[in-house]
Amino acid sequence: MARSGRRPGRTGTRDRILVSARAAFGESGFEGATVRGIARAAGVDPALVHHYFGSKEQLFVASIELPFDPQHLAALLVRGGLDGLGERMMRFAVSIWGQPRSLQVLLGIARSATSDPRAAEALRGILESSLLPAIRELGVDQPELRASLIWSQVVGLVFGRFVVGVTPLTAAAPEQLVAAVAPILQLTLTAPMP
Amino acid sequence: MARSGRRPGRTGTRDRILVSARAAFGESGFEGATVRGIARAAGVDPALVHHYFGSKEQLFVASIELPFDPQHLAALLVRGGLDGLGERMMRFAVSIWGQPRSLQVLLGIARSATSDPRAAEALRGILESSLLPAIRELGVDQPELRASLIWSQVVGLVFGRFVVGVTPLTAAAPEQLVAAVAPILQLTLTAPMP
DNA sequence: GGTCTAATTCAACGTCCGATGAATTCTACA
DNA sequence: TGTAGAATTCATCGGACGTTGAATTAGACC
Numbered sequence: 001m002a003r004s005g006r007r008p009g010r011t012g013t014r015d016r017i018l019v020s021a022r023a024a025f026g027e028s029g030f031e032g033a034t035v036r037g038i039a040r041a042a043g044v045d046p047a048l049v050h051h052y053f054g055s056k057e058q059l060f061v062a063s064i065e066l067p068f069d070p071q072h073l074a075a076l077l078v079r080g081g082l083d084g085l086g087e088r089m090m091r092f093a094v095s096i097w098g099q100p101r102s103l104q105v106l107l108g109i110a111r112s113a114t115s116d117p118r119a120a121e122a123l124r125g126i127l128e129s130s131l132l133p134a135i136r137e138l139g140v141d142q143p144e145l146r147a148s149l150i151w152s153q154v155v156g157l158v159f160g161r162f163v164v165g166v167t168p169l170t171a172a173a174p175e176q177l178v179a180a181v182a183p184i185l186q187l188t189l190t191a192p193m194p
Numbered sequence: 195m196a197r198s199g200r201r202p203g204r205t206g207t208r209d210r211i212l213v214s215a216r217a218a219f220g221e222s223g224f225e226g227a228t229v230r231g232i233a234r235a236a237g238v239d240p241a242l243v244h245h246y247f248g249s250k251e252q253l254f255v256a257s258i259e260l261p262f263d264p265q266h267l268a269a270l271l272v273r274g275g276l277d278g279l280g281e282r283m284m285r286f287a288v289s290i291w292g293q294p295r296s297l298q299v300l301l302g303i304a305r306s307a308t309s310d311p312r313a314a315e316a317l318r319g320i321l322e323s324s325l326l327p328a329i330r331e332l333g334v335d336q337p338e339l340r341a342s343l344i345w346s347q348v349v350g351l352v353f354g355r356f357v358v359g360v361t362p363l364t365a366a367a368p369e370q371l372v373a374a375v376a377p378i379l380q381l382t383l384t385a386p387m388p
Numbered sequence: 389g390g391t392c393t394a395a396t397t398c399a400a401c402g403t404c405c406g407a408t409g410a411a412t413t414c415t416a417c418a
Numbered sequence: 419t420g421t422a423g424a425a426t427t428c429a430t431c432g433g434a435c436g437t438t439g440a441a442t443t444a445g446a447c448c
Contacts, residue, residue, distance in 0.1 A: 013425080031225060032309045035406060045427050050407065052425095113358055114305040115226045120358045127360060145374060148354060148362040155358075156350025160342060164307055164314045164349075166321065168342040179388040180339060187381050194373040200395040200444035207395075229436060239397050244437065246395095 014052050016042040021063040026104030029111030030060050030119065064109055064122065067102035070129035077134035085138070086186030087178060089131075093154050094174040097162070107162055110155070127151040135189070142193040149188050157181065208246050210236040215257040220298030223305030224254050224313065258303055258316065261296035264323035271328035279332070280379030281372060283325075287348050288368040291356070301356055304349070321345040329383070336387040343382050351375065 020041040024033035035056050039046040053059040077088055097103045112119035132147040140146060157177070161169040172180070201207075214235040218227035229250050233240040247253040271282055291297045306313035326341040334340060351371070355363040366374070 011425085029308055034404080036404085046406085047408080047428080048426065056406065111308040114223055114308055123358050124360060144362040145366065148360050149351075149374065149378070151360065152350035152354040152363065153347050154350070155353055156346035156348070157343075159349055159353065160346040164317050166318060166342050166345065168338040169346065172339065176388050180343065183385055184343070184378060184382055188378055191377055194370050197397075197442080200442085205395085228434080230434080240436085241398080241438080242396065250436065 013042070013044060013048065017044060017049055017052060017059070018063055021059050022101065022104045022108065025060060025063055025108035025112065027107075029108065029114070030056075030116050031112070035059075060108075060112070061118075064105050064119075066122075066126070067099065067105050068096060070126070073130040074134040074137075077130070078137050082138050082140070082189065084186075085189055086184070087182035089150065089154070089185055090178045090182045093157070094178055097158065098174065103162065106158065110158065110163070123155070140189060145193055146189055150185055153181070153185065153188070207236070207238060207242065211238060211243055211246060211253070212257055215253050216295065216298045216302065219254060219257055219302035219306065221301075223302065223308070224250075224310050226305070229253075254302075254306070255312075258299050258313075260316075260320070261293065261299050262290060264320070267324040268328045268331075271324070272331050276332050276334070276383065278380075279383060280381075281376035283344065283348070283379055284372045284376045287351070288372055291352065292368065297356070300352065304352065304357070317349070334383060339387055340383055344379055347375070347379065347382070 017038065020038045021033070024038045024041065027033070035049050036046050038059075039049050049056075049059060053062060073092065076092065077085060080088060097106060109119050109122050113123050127147060131151055132143060135143045135147045135150075157169065160166040169177070211232065214232045215227070218232045218235065221227070229243050230240045232253075233243050243250075243253060247256060267286065270286065271279060274282060291300060303313050303316050307317050321341060325345055326337060329337045329341045329344075351363065354360040363371070
């Protein structure tokens with residue numbers, strides 16, 4: 001039984017709450033995760049969560065900060081031109097979901113997007129602030145449609161691999177996925193579009 | 195205030211509950227939808243839901259019966275061979291999500307898959323009982339990986355169009371989507387795979 | 389007409405949830 | 419050393435949820 005009152009020394013409590021929150025939201029989405037569960041995982045009283053973050057929603061917002069800078073991504077994609085862009089995109093996706101913390105953020109957003117418009121907007125934001133500008137800058141025709149199709153392919157991959165657990169997708173090595181999907185993305189960039 | 199007791203005449207109450215349930219699950223997923231809300235939408239006391247279906251979970255199972263027969267779909271895809279298979283797949287997907295009831299069932303499963311392993315299994319089932327057998331039967335190499343990639347593309351499309359609301363995907367006419375995506379699916383079927 | 393069964397509502401229980409406000413303990417700084 | 423403020427817990431509130439059991443009303447069949 002932890003007695004009440006301030007703890008001696010520096011306790012990174014706020015950070016521990018954030019870490020637990022990312023794990024919980026990534027596992028169960030916004031609605032499925034509970035403030036009490038997050039507090040328990042952080043070894044802390046639920047009231048502390050509100051003390052630091054005000055509300056469950058604000059905690060969510062704080063915990064799903066995008067694990068990369070959209071402009072940086074856009075620049076990275078543009079650099080190198082249209083050639084090999086599909087592969088660069090896949091490599092970036094794979095490198096992001098290879099980091100546990102980034103993956104948690106991504107899954108937290110994706111799992112919450114099914115019920116929370118804000119999370120859905122965050123997902124759209126990745127498309128509109130990175131993918132679309134990059135493709136526009138390269139002067140491809142029908143940039144909106146192409147960017148959306150690429151976005152939906154990557155989202156589908158993440159969904160299949162990490163949410164639904166489709167065996168060939170969970171079993172494939174990252175390199176194999178890159179090799180398999182990159183040409184498809186490349187065709188999505190270059191094929192004639194209606 | 196509806197007084198208690200049996201209603202005169204034939205009241206399709208059970209069916210009305212099912213209809214409301216599909217709408218609610220499609221809109222909010224299993225956890226987000228509430229028995230009380232479904233009952234309210236059906237103009238009925240919440241206890242009736244349990245009288246007819248036993249539990250929220252059994253109601254969910256009853257309401258998400260797949261809107262098509264997997265074997266029939268597999269046969270439809272095989273008939274006609276590898277040529278134009280991508281287009282047939284897209285046409286089928288578009289025709290399914292064009293029917294409101296089917297779309298509700300699909301979205302109910304997809305939205306619940308983020309937290310409910312059973313729904314995730316139902317989603318995998320579409321892949322394993324229709325897509326994969328069809329592709330296998332056509333003698334393509336790497337059928338598991340190809341089927342999974344096609345599945346993830348279609349799931350991503352549904353997610354983008356109906357859950358996240360990606361503008362180019364919501365705005366595109368079904369025919370335009372078929373024309374844009376079919377060649378990509380076809381490449382996924384025929385491109386060399388690692 | 390009497391009786392059994394199905395349909396329907398009502399009232400309630402127990403649980404979990406997010407949130408609040410007060411009390412307690414420590415740190416920082418004058 | 420005294421005191422303001424930050425960190426932490428505790429007890430609790432009000433609400434929503436799934437579920438249950440009893441009571442009420444209608445149809446079906448003898």
